Amino acid sequence: MSDPDFEFRYKAFGLNIASNFLLEGLLPADGEPEVYIREGKVRVDMPGPPGSYGYTLVGDDGFAFRVKDIGTFLVMGGTQILAERTEGCEPGAHVLFILGTCMGVLLFQRGLLPVHGSALALEGKHMIVTGHSGAGKSTLTAALIQRGCAFLADDIAALQEDENGEPWIMPAFPRQKLWRDTAEQIFGSVDSLERIPGIRDKYHVSMDSGFIEAPRRLDALFELSTHLGAEVIVSEVKGPDKLMAVLRNIYRSEFVELRGKQGEHFMRCSALAARIRVFHIERPENGFTVDEQIKDIVHKLSGL
Incomplete structure (x- = not known):
């Protein structure tokens, strides 16, 4: 070419x-x-x-x-x-x-490790917010950005290890994708946003400022889920569950299985889990609780 x-x-x-x-x-x-x-x-x-x-x-x-x-x-x-x-x-x-x-x-x-989540900077630390579809990670990420958090990636956070094995987030591009209901909760309307072609009611949000263009060392992963309770619960994940949290949030991990690289992938994810802190956020299934989630995240990051 x-x-x-x-x-x-x-x-x-x-x-x-x-x-x-x-x-x-x-x-x-x-x-x-x-x-x-x-x-x-x-x-x-x-x-x-x-x-x-x-x-x-x-x-x-x-x-x-x-x-x-x-x-x-x-x-x-x-x-x-x-x-x-x-x-x-x-x-x-x-x-x-x-x-x-x-x-x-x-x-x-190319040898990078893609995590299915958004990467941000908060309290001088760098984190990935992840979780299953519908858990609310895009809403939480958008709320964090609205509060001034710098941003590295949306949906795919690519990790590259340095010569010491430390994981670094490689910046993606200054755009986030949001469904209409989330965008309306955060911005009030979608009138100023660009609809994503091919998907009804999903929109691009451009980051006019606050995008980090240089790699940053990953400190923590926050996995978001829902529960039937009324409170936001944030707990640190340790032991085998920590590795499992990393493994289940790798982007397109089926490609690893298709190539028969499961053993190599498992060891790599094990090394990543050993070098970062992992937290689980359980939010109420109903209601808008991003303020409480952010408060708890700040508290956890301040202790790192």
Whole structure:
């Protein structure tokens, strides 16, 4: 591939990216491209009926997947992402999968560890807020940002170990994704926000300031869940449960299993769990309790 074919240059997850189409919301590159993203024909035999969801390994270090009504994607060797949009796909809708699943797989291929969560700075510490879908992590993250917390990543927090094994968060890009109800709770309305193509009632929130552009050492992981009680409960996770909390919040961990790398992955997550503090936040299933959650997080971070 010749560089002139790739007009657009960006930086995300510590990587310089060249693309042959516009990717809004990313920062400009500051060096030679390490990753190439382009639109084109994906010539891979995909399993399953045409148009259905499917995925397959390609060669020694490639992964292809298909998303119904969106397109087919190929990620190769930690350096290339190829996207073929399905006819009728809303313009730009495939970008969500390029910066999501494709990037998660590419990070694995390059030796980084993607955690499914948002990374922020608070009280001089750096943390990842994670949890299952619907737990409220996007609401909590948005509330923290509204209160002045600096921000490193939304949805995928990429970790890179240094020569001493310390985990560092590689900044992603200054954008957060929020569902309409969450955005309205935080901002009052979605009138000033950009709807994400291909998804009804989900919006981009741009970080005009407060985005951290340099790697930061990860101090803590906060896993959010709901319960039927009336109080916010924050407790430290220790022992085997600490490792399990790390393992269940890795982004697209099924790619590890598909490649048969479970043993290596387990050891890596064990090393990560040994170097950070892990906390569990249980919030009431009903009600808006982000103020209490933030108060408890501040208290826990102040003790690190």
